[in-house]
Amino acid sequence: MALSGIEIYKLLPKTNCKDCEFPTCLAFAMKLATKQVELSACPHVSEESQSLLAASSEPPIRLVSLKSDGYEVKAGNEVVLFRHEKTFYNMPGLFIRVTDEMTSEQIQKKLKPAEEYLVNYVGIDLAVDGYAIESTSNDPTKFKSAVESVRSVSKKPIVLICKDPKVIRAGLDVLEGESPLIYAADESNWEEMGEIAKNANAPLVVSSPNIDSIAEITEKLKDFGVLNLVLDPANRDLSTSLMQFTQIRRLAIKKDFRPLGYPVIAFPCHAPSPETESIQAAQAITKYAGFIVLETFSPEALYALLVLRQNIYTDPQKPIQVQPGIYEINDPKPEDPVLVTTNFSITYFSVANEVEGSGQPAWLLVSEAEGMSVLTAWAAGNFDAERIAKDVKRFEIADKVTNKQIVLPGHVSVLSGELEEELPDWDVRVGPREAVDLPAFLKQAL
Amino acid sequence: MSIEIPKDSWPGEVRTITIGATAEEGGTRTSTVTVGGEKTLPFMHFESPMPYRPVVAIEIKDRKPDDWSQLLNETWGEVMENPGLWAKAAEEVGAEIIQLSLSLTDKDGNRNTAEAAVSAVKNILENTGLPIMVYGPGQAEIDNELIVPISDATKGERVVLGICEDKNYRTIVASALANDHLVTARAPMDVNLSKQLNILIQDMGLSLDRVLMDPTTGALGYGIEYGFSVMERLRLAALQGDAMTQLPMAVTVGFEAWKTKEAKVGVDVPKTWGDWLERSITWETLTAISLIETGADIVSLRHPESVKRVRAAIEELIAVPAIA
Numbered sequence: 089m090a091l092s093g094i095e096i097y098k099l100l101p102k103t104n105c106k107d108c109e110f111p112t113c114l115a116f117a118m119k120l121a122t123k124q125v126e127l128s129a130c131p132h133v134s135e136e137s138q139s140l141l142a143a144s145s146e147p148p149i150r151l152v153s154l155k156s157d158g159y160e161v162k163a164g165n166e167v168v169l170f171r172h173e174k175t176f177y178n179m180p181g182l183f184i185r186v187t188d189e190m191t192s193e194q195i196q197k198k199l200k201p202a203e204e205y206l207v208n209y210v211g212i213d214l215a216v217d218g219y220a221i222e223s224t225s226n227d228p229t230k231f232k233s234a235v236e237s238v239r240s241v242s243k244k245p246i247v248l249i250c251k252d253p254k255v256i257r258a259g260l261d262v263l264e265g266e267s268p269l270i271y272a273a274d275e276s277n278w279e280e281m282g283e284i285a286k287n288a289n290a291p292l293v294v295s296s297p298n299i300d301s302i303a304e305i306t307e308k309l310k311d312f313g314v315l316n317l318v319l320d321p322a323n324r325d326l327s328t329s330l331m332q333f334t335q336i337r338r339l340a341i342k343k344d345f346r347p348l349g350y351p352v353i354a355f356p357c358h359a360p361s362p363e364t365e366s367i368q369a370a371q372a373i374t375k376y377a378g379f380i381v382l383e384t385f386s387p388e389a390l391y392a393l394l395v396l397r398q399n400i401y402t403d404p405q406k407p408i409q410v411q412p413g414i415y416e417i418n419d420p421k422p423e424d425p426v427l428v429t430t431n432f433s434i435t436y437f438s439v440a441n442e443v444e445g446s447g448q449p450a451w452l453l454v455s456e457a458e459g460m461s462v463l464t465a466w467a468a469g470n471f472d473a474e475r476i477a478k479d480v481k482r483f484e485i486a487d488k489v490t491n492k493q494i495v496l497p498g499h500v501s502v503l504s505g506e507l508e509e510e511l512p513d514w515d516v517r518v519g520p521r522e523a524v525d526l527p528a529f530l531k532q533a534l
Numbered sequence: 535m536s537i538e539i540p541k542d543s544w545p546g547e548v549r550t551i552t553i554g555a556t557a558e559e560g561g562t563r564t565s566t567v568t569v570g571g572e573k574t575l576p577f578m579h580f581e582s583p584m585p586y587r588p589v590v591a592i593e594i595k596d597r598k599p600d601d602w603s604q605l606l607n608e609t610w611g612e613v614m615e616n617p618g619l620w621a622k623a624a625e626e627v628g629a630e631i632i633q634l635s636l637s638l639t640d641k642d643g644n645r646n647t648a649e650a651a652v653s654a655v656k657n658i659l660e661n662t663g664l665p666i667m668v669y670g671p672g673q674a675e676i677d678n679e680l681i682v683p684i685s686d687a688t689k690g691e692r693v694v695l696g697i698c699e700d701k702n703y704r705t706i707v708a709s710a711l712a713n714d715h716l717v718t719a720r721a722p723m724d725v726n727l728s729k730q731l732n733i734l735i736q737d738m739g740l741s742l743d744r745v746l747m748d749p750t751t752g753a754l755g756y757g758i759e760y761g762f763s764v765m766e767r768l769r770l771a772a773l774q775g776d777a778m779t780q781l782p783m784a785v786t787v788g789f790e791a792w793k794t795k796e797a798k799v800g801v802d803v804p805k806t807w808g809d810w811l812e813r814s815i816t817w818e819t820l821t822a823i824s825l826i827e828t829g830a831d832i833v834s835l836r837h838p839e840s841v842k843r844v845r846a847a848i849e850e851l852i853a854v855p856a857i858a
């Protein structure tokens with residue numbers, strides 16, 4: 089757990105020698121507490137203090153990363169239980185599973201569309217993060233060739249699934265130079281799996297339905313020198329899994345309990361149907377998973393999950409905003425209408441996409457509304473007639489258009505009277521409430 | 535190793551509220567729904583049992599809506615022409631509450647009337663024994679015009695009337711007081727605005743035992759992260775003992791999810807959005823599950839398949855883990 093400035097001060101030499109270029113040890117300690125300096129700037133710290141301070145600066149949940157040629161998927165480094173307390177940092181990677189009893193053609197057929205999948209959400213491209221290969225045959229040769237089949241389709245990071253070390257070794261042979269995730273160590277095989285993980289420099293999952301035993305195994309592995317671990321509390325129903333994921337997160341963050349201070353992996357792939365699979369995956373996204381293994385590749389479910397992940401991992405401190413200003417859509421001419429919206433990025437993208445898709449040219453005035461959606465900004469007093477009129481002037485829109493037709497979002501139709509007063513020579517119209525109805529409005533009503 | 539699991543024990547708890555009244559209780563409902571009473575965060579059975587499960591309402595309209603997704607029209611079919619039959623069909627597919635949203639106009643575009651709205655409600659009460667919630671079209675003047683006569687006509691039924699917002703709550707609250715009903719208070723995604731509105735309602739003399747709150751949620755992809763965090767903060771505040779937040783939360787997931795482009799539009803959308811129907815149901819279902827896990831007590835849904843999926847998930851979530 090992070091130490092306070094005073095706690096750090098107690099571990100320093102207290103000589104105020106100024107070699108660190110701070111006037112006192114206390115001043116240095118204060119800077120160290122806020123991570124503005126490195127401990128190494130003080131040449132006189134004792135070894136004991138050094139190791140205490142190093143341990144305290146470790147994050148409560150270790151950062152674990154899977155690597156392959158050109159790709160990296162990271163999890164961990166989280167510091168809060170609720171996103172409003174700060175933010176969630178590393179989005180859980182989504183992996184699609186295949187088994188080694190599928191033929192090479194079957195694997196390729198399943199993974200090619202997954203590999204090509206790319207969906208745009210508010211200007212961001214979202215995709216699958218990698219693939220999980222499970223040995224259901226327990227045959228090293230089959231496993232090896234399954235890993236080769238996956239590598240013939242994709243270079244993305246891989247999760248290797250089998251409790252038999254022999255089989256895992258065969259899979260690793262194909263992945264020279266990478267850090268795949270190895271699944272899994274348990275009470276019976278942890279030593280051999282630990283050895284493999286250490287040699288391959290790959291992170292290792294520790295699996296048990298019981299978090300006491302998970303903690304015992306992670307401690308043993310840590311002493312053994314395997315530091316990059318991932319936890320699998322192997323209960324798959326929503327209730328038990330929600331409870332255990334929450335308990336692990338709390339122990340790590342509130343109690344600084346190191347044996348469980350690792351990212352967690354979820355396996356919605358074991359769900360009885362694609363419908364329940366997407367529900368389990370959604371819970372894993374909102375409630376603390378670091379890696380998620382899916383069975384089904386279906387664009388509609390994947391799109392929903394990727395968007396949910398994007399939403400939950402948005403920094404709540406910084407509303408995603410676009411720059412206020414006047415945006416040209418489909419090459420507008422002076423006679424085309426001016427549509428008004430706010431600078432909340434989801435609002436902006438919904439409106440801009442609809443107008444663009446409609447093929448109708450228009451000017452889009454993105455008003456400064458503190459990054460809030462139309463209704464929220466209006467309720468909070470950040471989006472009113474005065475502000476819109478001010479932005480019309482600030483962005484010199486009257487110089488760009490001749491018709492002076494301005495369209496308000498339907499949700500704030502109440503502003504139309506005031507806006508007419510603020511902009512007497514403009515024709516103020518009220519548009520639809522939802523962006524999705526804009527194309528019809530642009531074609532028919534204007 | 536035997537780990538000591540930290541258990542939160544909270545000073546506060548959510549109020550327990552019952553919707554609907556049976557014949558003995560002065561109404562005509564054959565069943566009632568009780569929600570709230572949480573003493574800890576959702577489904578943390580190891581800390582405190584969950585006294586009541588989250589429930590699923592189905593949202594219906596007083597006439598066939600003009601602007602609902604074609605997918606919904608196809609699913610419900612003819613019953614949409616008759617709110618009583620629609621309510622009955624909703625009960626058959628798993629609704630625990632019927633949430634009626636009144637239309638602004640009739641099918642010819644004329645302003646909706648009190649007579650029509652009251653007769654729609656009576657029709658529903660005759661066709662289902664479930665408790666009901668009745669929300670106005672969302673414009674102050676007409677909301678009051680329609681909700682007050684409905685409130686008078688259903689005295690004693692413990693109907694949830696709505697929606698109270700800071701710009702329009704007095705008339706609805708007064709009418710709920712007079713007729714022994716409940717209300718929903720909606721604020722725009724803000725903890726303090728929610729609290730303020732609850733205070734205003736309480737100041738009018740309506741006990742908070744008769745108030746549900748709707749913090750406004752947004753849908754997946756359209757601001758759900760704001761709704762999600764506001765709900766988490768409200769529930770945490772409630773458990774910490776802030777009386778003005780200790781109300782069960784009732785959220786309109788169907789309304790939010792089905793107005794998104796993902797659910798509304800089936801043509802000219804990216805191929806990567808996948809199958810339209812399955813996408814829409816997933817959109818509604820995942821929005822509902824995410825909010826239920828932040829503390830939603832009542833979710834109003836529109837599609838029967840989402841109802842089925844969400845109810846199954848709730849069933850799984852309320853089961854106490856064998857190892858807890």
Ligand code: SF4
Binds near residue numbers: 102103105112
């Ligand atoms: S260098 Fe070390 S001992 Fe010297 S003042 Fe700085 S912190 Fe204190």
